[in-house]
Amino acid sequence: MKELLNLYENKAPEIVFNWKDPETDAEGWTVINSLRGGAAGGGTRMRKGLDMNEVLSLAKTMEVKFTVSGPAIGGAKSGINFDPADPRKKGVLERWYKAVSPLLKSYYGTGGDLNVDEIHEVIPITEDCGVWHPQEGVFSGHFHPTEADKINRIGQLRQGVIKVLENSTYSPDVTRKYTVADMITGYGVAEAVNHYYAIYGGDVKGKKAIIQGFGNVGSAAAFYLSKMGVKIIGIIDRVGGLINEDGYSFEEMQELFLNKEGNTLKHPQLIPFEEINEKIWDLEAEIFAPCAASRLVTQEQIERLMKGGLEVISSGANVPFADKEIFFGPIMEYTDERVSVIPDFIANCGMARVFAYFMERRVQMTDEAIFNDTSITIRSAIQKTFDHNSSKKDISKTAFEIALKQLV
Numbered sequence: 001m002k003e004l005l006n007l008y009e010n011k012a013p014e015i016v017f018n019w020k021d022p023e024t025d026a027e028g029w030t031v032i033n034s035l036r037g038g039a040a041g042g043g044t045r046m047r048k049g050l051d052m053n054e055v056l057s058l059a060k061t062m063e064v065k066f067t068v069s070g071p072a073i074g075g076a077k078s079g080i081n082f083d084p085a086d087p088r089k090k091g092v093l094e095r096w097y098k099a100v101s102p103l104l105k106s107y108y109g110t111g112g113d114l115n116v117d118e119i120h121e122v123i124p125i126t127e128d129c130g131v132w133h134p135q136e137g138v139f140s141g142h143f144h145p146t147e148a149d150k151i152n153r154i155g156q157l158r159q160g161v162i163k164v165l166e167n168s169t170y171s172p173d174v175t176r177k178y179t180v181a182d183m184i185t186g187y188g189v190a191e192a193v194n195h196y197y198a199i200y201g202g203d204v205k206g207k208k209a210i211i212q213g214f215g216n217v218g219s220a221a222a223f224y225l226s227k228m229g230v231k232i233i234g235i236i237d238r239v240g241g242l243i244n245e246d247g248y249s250f251e252e253m254q255e256l257f258l259n260k261e262g263n264t265l266k267h268p269q270l271i272p273f274e275e276i277n278e279k280i281w282d283l284e285a286e287i288f289a290p291c292a293a294s295r296l297v298t299q300e301q302i303e304r305l306m307k308g309g310l311e312v313i314s315s316g317a318n319v320p321f322a323d324k325e326i327f328f329g330p331i332m333e334y335t336d337e338r339v340s341v342i343p344d345f346i347a348n349c350g351m352a353r354v355f356a357y358f359m360e361r362r363v364q365m366t367d368e369a370i371f372n373d374t375s376i377t378i379r380s381a382i383q384k385t386f387d388h389n390s391s392k393k394d395i396s397k398t399a400f401e402i403a404l405k406q407l408v
Helices: 002-010 052-069 089-106 118-128 136-143 147-161 180-200 216-227 250-258 273-282 299-307 330-336 350-359 367-388 395-407
Strands: 015-020 027-032 044-047 074-081 208-212 231-236 240-248 287-290 312-314 340-342
Touching: 002 395, 015 052, 015 089, 027 052, 027 089, 044 089, 052 074, 052 350, 052 367, 052 395, 074 089, 089 118, 089 136, 118 147, 136 147, 136 350, 147 180, 147 350, 180 216, 180 287, 180 312, 180 340, 180 350, 180 367, 208 216, 216 231, 216 250, 216 287, 231 273, 240 250, 240 273, 273 299, 299 330, 330 340, 330 395, 340 395, 350 367, 367 395
Parallel strands: 044 074, 208 231, 208 287, 287 312, 312 340
Antiparallel strands: 015 027, 027 074, 231 240
């Protein structure tokens, strides 16, 4: 696996597109790791301090993810080094997508990512640039549909991603108009835990969990885990967190979800960040879902969680461990050798899978059909890993080996 990984990590990307904004100090990159299958896909993120290496590592991560979610295309990513809180953000995005639109028409498909919203920013801005849909390049480069078929499938994709959830099984509140895009990634993170216990043995109900990050992914993962009967005992977010060693009830978790302010945890008894960061890693929990930014989880935190009986990690964040390596650094390896680590490209593949699902010819557009498809995809990937290695250890190593054999 290490040899395959080195080969894959060190292979230069096929295309690097670099852009400098004429009106601000913003700089952007689209990195296309490969045009496997004639196209590549990966979202657009924005943050201050982002560099090309971050974009490259995420493009390679996307390519691995597509081996699970489909379609069989290359990995790509776009990143803009700019403060998303700056009032000039909209103008930066408009100029960025205008510059990158020839790629989006031909062979590159994008979507939302960190600080860039799929529905309110990516779709309307790319439409104004003459792109039918942010995933148009994947249709053009990979599927080669007829014009009529392209129109039908793009219509399906447009409708599907912004579809408002009507089924209370999947929506925290059907009157609030949550969409598939709001909930699907966190749903996948929770389903990965559910399938892990079903395949490797054990009952998910009654297990205790810690959630890191309470944005789109973390809050949805907490909501669905709680619905399965998991007791959420700790949440750590950017500003602070909460601890309840008996576990929050499902109704309390639902309320925490509904009371979020944007992507931030809100509660009158919020414990300040420094204090929660001291305490949370010593709680006794079997499940840990890192759903915040990349490269945050340290070895010391893992060692403390293991003392509390940690069994499984479901990676909601891309590359959650604080390693400098693109994928499989020493902290991840240390953790993978000792507990069950469901890697990001399986656990958080929900959105990539939704895109793949809607790109198929004619699919059912019900909440149940869409969410079941993601659940089945994740279950199948975990089952395949188990079939190669039935031990509860080295799950990530085995999953990477299966994926990289398709890519190297």
